[in-house]
Amino acid sequence: xxxxxxxxxxxxxxxxxxxxxxxxxxxxxxxxxxxxxxxxxxxxxxxxxxxxxxxxxxxxxxxxxxxxxxxxxxxxxxxxxxxxxxxxxxxxxxxxxxxxxxxxxxxxxxxxxxxxxxxxxxxxxxxxxxxxxxxxxxxxxxxxxxxxxxxxxxxxxxxxxxxxxxxxxxxxxxxxxxxxxxxxxxxxxxxxxxxxxxxxxxxxxxxxxxxxxxxxxxxxxxxxxxxxxxxxxxxxxxxxxxxxxxxxxxxxxxxxxxxxxxxxxxxxxxxxxxxxxxxxxxxxxxxxxxxxxxxxxxxxxxxxxxxx
Amino acid sequence: xxxxxxxxxxxxxxxxxxxxxxxxxxxxxxxxxxxxxxxxxxxxxxxxxxxxxxxxxxxxxxxxxxxxxxxxxxxxxxxxxxxxxxxxxxxxxxxxxxxxxxxxxxxxxxxxxxxxxxxxxxxxxxxxxxxxxxxxxxxxxxxxxxxxxxxxxxxxxxxxxxxxxxxxxxxxxxxxxxxxxxxxxxxxxxxxxxxxxxxxxxxxxxxxxxxxxxxxxxxxxxxxxxxxxxxxxxxxxxxxxxxxxxxxxxxxxxxx
Numbered sequence: 001x002x003x004x005x006x007x008x009x010x011x012x013x014x015x016x017x018x019x020x021x022x023x024x025x026x027x028x029x030x031x032x033x034x035x036x037x038x039x040x041x042x043x044x045x046x047x048x049x050x051x052x053x054x055x056x057x058x059x060x061x062x063x064x065x066x067x068x069x070x071x072x073x074x075x076x077x078x079x080x081x082x083x084x085x086x087x088x089x090x091x092x093x094x095x096x097x098x099x100x101x102x103x104x105x106x107x108x109x110x111x112x113x114x115x116x117x118x119x120x121x122x123x124x125x126x127x128x129x130x131x132x133x134x135x136x137x138x139x140x141x142x143x144x145x146x147x148x149x150x151x152x153x154x155x156x157x158x159x160x161x162x163x164x165x166x167x168x169x170x171x172x173x174x175x176x177x178x179x180x181x182x183x184x185x186x187x188x189x190x191x192x193x194x195x196x197x198x199x200x201x202x203x204x205x206x207x208x209x210x211x212x213x214x215x216x217x218x219x220x221x222x223x224x225x226x227x228x229x230x231x232x233x234x235x236x237x238x239x240x241x242x243x244x245x246x247x248x249x250x251x252x253x254x255x256x257x258x259x260x261x262x263x264x265x266x267x268x269x270x271x272x273x274x275x276x277x278x279x280x281x282x283x284x285x286x287x288x289x290x291x292x293x294x295x296x297x298x299x300x301x302x303x304x305x306x307x308x
Numbered sequence: 309x310x311x312x313x314x315x316x317x318x319x320x321x322x323x324x325x326x327x328x329x330x331x332x333x334x335x336x337x338x339x340x341x342x343x344x345x346x347x348x349x350x351x352x353x354x355x356x357x358x359x360x361x362x363x364x365x366x367x368x369x370x371x372x373x374x375x376x377x378x379x380x381x382x383x384x385x386x387x388x389x390x391x392x393x394x395x396x397x398x399x400x401x402x403x404x405x406x407x408x409x410x411x412x413x414x415x416x417x418x419x420x421x422x423x424x425x426x427x428x429x430x431x432x433x434x435x436x437x438x439x440x441x442x443x444x445x446x447x448x449x450x451x452x453x454x455x456x457x458x459x460x461x462x463x464x465x466x467x468x469x470x471x472x473x474x475x476x477x478x479x480x481x482x483x484x485x486x487x488x489x490x491x492x493x494x495x496x497x498x499x500x501x502x503x504x505x506x507x508x509x510x511x512x513x514x515x516x517x518x519x520x521x522x523x524x525x526x527x528x529x530x531x532x533x534x535x536x537x538x539x540x541x542x543x544x545x546x547x548x549x550x551x552x553x554x555x556x557x558x559x560x561x562x563x564x
Contacts, residue, residue, distance in 0.1 A: 004351040004490065006521065006529040011352045011490035047464075047491075059543050066551025071559075112396035228544045235540030239532055244349075246543055254554030291394045299456045300398075301385040 007242035008052045014248050021252025025064040028253070029260020030267070031276045032068070032216035034061030034195025034223040037122075037283065039249070052242050055234035059246040060253045061195045061227035065220045067257040072217030079168040079214050083221035085175060086182035086200070090226050093186020101191050114191060119291060121188070122284035125202060129277025136270040169210050177207060186226070195223040195230075198280055205273075212269040334370070334510040335363040338501040345519040347494060354492075356411075356517065358484040362503055364510075371414065371421045371504040372474050374484035375432055378409030378519075379495030380439070385457040387449065401444035401453045408493050409466055410434040411486040413473025422507045430502060430509055434458050434467040465489040494519045 002011040020042060024035040036057040043053035072078050104110040160174030181203045185196040200219040204210045210218065235241035264272060338360030345354045356376055364370040386400035412432055414421060421427075428436045435458050444450060461467040466489065474484045484501075496516055503511040521529050532539045 002350070002352045002490070004347060004349050004525060006525045007532055009491065009493050055543075059547055062544060063547035063551045066548050067554045068551075070552060070555035112391075115396060116394075228547065231543045231547065232540040235532070235543055236536045239536055239539075241532065241540060241543045243528055243532070243539070243543060243546065246546060250547060250550045254550045255558075257551070258554055258558040291396065293395075295388055295395055298388050299385060299453075299460060300388070301457055301460055302383045 003244065003248070005048075005052075005242050005245050007240065008048050008245060010047065012046070012048075012245070012248075017245065017248035018252035021060060021249035022256040023252075024060065024249075025067070025253030025256025026260040026263070027256075027279070028061065028064040028197075029068045029257035029262075030264040031197070031260075031272065031279075032065075032072075032201060032220040032223070032264075033197030033276070034058075034065055034227050035253075036061045036189075036195045036227070037198060048245070049240075051234070051238050051240035052245065055231060055238070055241040056245045056249055058195070058227045058230035058234060059241065060249040061223055062231055063250040064253045064257040065195075065197075065224040065227060067254040068261045069217065069220045069224055071258075071261045072220055075217075076168075077213055077217030078221050079166055079210070079218045080221070081164075082166050082169055082178060082208070082210070082214075083218045083225075085164070085178045086185070086218075086222050087225040089179040089182020089184075090186040090189070090196070090222060091229065093183035093188075094190045094226070094229065095186075096183065097187035097190025100187065104191075115287065115291060117188075117191070119284055119287045121199070122280050123288065125199065126277045126279075126281030126284050129202060129273050130281060131277075133270040133272075133274035133277060137274065140270070169208075169214055171208070171210070173208070181207060182222070185222075189226060189230070195227045197223045198276065201273075201276065215269075216264065216272075334503055334505060336372075336501060336503045336511045336513055337361055338374075338499075338513055338515065340499060340515055340517055343515070343517045345488070345497075345517065347519060347521040347525055348523055349525055351490060351525070353487065353489045354519075356486045356488060356497075356499065358486075358499055358501060358515075359481070360484075360501055360513075361479070361481050362511075363480055364503070364505065369506060370510075371416065372476070372482045372484065373412065373414045373418070373421065373432060373502045373504065374474060374486065375413075375500045375502070376409065376411045376486045376488075376517075377407050377437070377498050377500070378488075378492055379407075379497070380405035381408050381493070382406070383457070385453050385460070387453060387456070399447070399449050399453070401447050401450055402441040403438050403444075403457075404441045405439040406457075407434065407437050407467075408495075409488055409497070410437060410461075411468040411470070411488065413470045413484045413486050415472070415474040415476055417471040418469065421504050422509070426507070426509065430512075431500070432502070434461070464491065466491065488519075492519065494521050 003014045004011045024039045028035040039060055040053050040057035043056060044050055101110060104113050160176045162175045163172055164175045165172050185199050188199060189196040197219050200222055201215055204215045204219060338358050341357040341359060358374050362370060362372060383403045383406040384400055386398040388395050389397045389399060391397035418427055427433050435454060438454060458467060473486060474482055476482050496518055499515050499517060501513050502509055
């Protein structure tokens with residue numbers, strides 16, 4: 001059976017799309033990432049025009065994160081104030097990123113920049129996540145207490161001005177670091193077309209020193225806000241949102257996200273970070289292979305429906 | 309309505325060309341079985357069927373070639389190249405217009421029907437249909453990239469060349485079938501029927517068909533085009549409601 005997509009102007013298998021949504025939604029629930037960095041390239045591999053794939057990926061990320069953020073709120077796993085501060089930065093960052101992207105495009109350097117940036121960022125992130133979490137696991141096995149990320153109160157985040165209380169996180173820090181992180185994530189997500197959860201999680205752990213039980217919920221909230229904004233902008237500005245494709249992906253995605261939250265609850269923080277690191281590293285290796293080895297398709301061309 | 313109109317055109321053409329054709333003793337008339345292809349939610353492509361009759365003299369061999377051409381759209385192709393050891397660069401050419409679909413049906417391979425230059429001249433080769441943008445025309449790689457573009461669209465069944473697509477029936481009747489894939493976009497399509505006599509074009513006739521979205525597909529497409537802001541809000545709302553209800557369902561059946 002095939003279903004025709006009115007905006008992408010092609011037919012796809014609805015079962016395949018729902019399954020894809022289920023798998024990516026599950027990852028989204030486990031790690032608190034939107035899954036855009038997996039879904040968007042996968043859709044493009046299937047021949048869906050790039051702008052449609054970006055919009056559909058964002059729409060799925062919004063649905064999956066909505067589905068899992070409910071559970072996170074109930075378990076009091078979200079620092080609402082922190083999430084909102086980061087999201088404000090994120091929206092500013094998306095604006096800066098869009099301008100930067102059109103400048104890179106005018107220089108003819110957009111694609112190369114994006115691909116190299118992706119490889120370096122994901123590669124270093126994946127390596128450090130895996131390295132740090134494996135060390136933590138080994139330490140716990142050896143009988144020691146798990147390392148405490150909130151060791152230092154003399155951190156630069158405490159020395160900067162504009163201090164704000166984040167009661168849920170039990171932090172009194174300057175508003176500048178979370179805002180700056182939000183802007184950085186926003187720039188990256190505008191350039192790379194992803195939600196940015198996979199960057200935000202390590203930033204919350206290592207820079208903000210947030211309690212581990214609040215990290216996933218807070219980043220899910222931020223992904224929900226960014227992905228919703230991207231979905232809306234893609235439709236209003238580019239007309240590239242395909243509601244039929246979104247519905248298919250979302251049906252699988254929201255169920256997957258629920259399973260993901262359940263699975264995530266059974267895993268420890270270190271294990272979660274090791275798994276996310278391994279996943280990010282795999283994507284980075286795949287991208288690096290594309291840069292170094294002769295690509296399977298030397299030619300790429302626009303599809304009749306769009307992708308111009 | 310369109311059917312009747314195109315029938316009139318065929319008749320009218322017959323009247324105008326009739327005398328001249330009689331002098332050449334070759335006459336062709338053709339009509340589409342369906343002159344509208346409806347794109348519904350289960351659309352996976354369509355078969356375009358052309359029926360017709362040809363009256364020709366007794367000397368030499370008569371061949372029928374049918375070409376269906378989809379609406380033109382801008383297009384580009386790029387070739388990746390290695391820069392400083394990494395595959396990051398690319399050479400690109402742009403087409404101001406390229407047919408989104410180009411299907412040719414015949415009873416024998418085209419090369420056996422007419423010489424290559426004749427085929428190009430009469431627009432039976434996809435390569436000749438591509439309108440290269442001015443800025444790209446001087447590219448030294450243009451030739452390679454154009455060939456690759458045609459080859460890729462042939463792999464995607466957007467450009468087809470079917471040497472068994474025309475069936476010659478008794479009494480000068482013929483039938484041509486051309487398969488269009490699901491990715492052929494809506495728009496106005498042209499079908500051209502050409503008669504070749506001894507490798508030379510003798511007669512031709514044109515007709516059109518419309519590929520159009522209907523029902524839910526059309527409603528969604530028009531909603532997205534005419535109310536982009538509302539459409540975007542609908543997408544966000546869809547995500548939020550689906551997320552909320554999934555959370556609700558799971559909590560009910562798998563508490564904790």
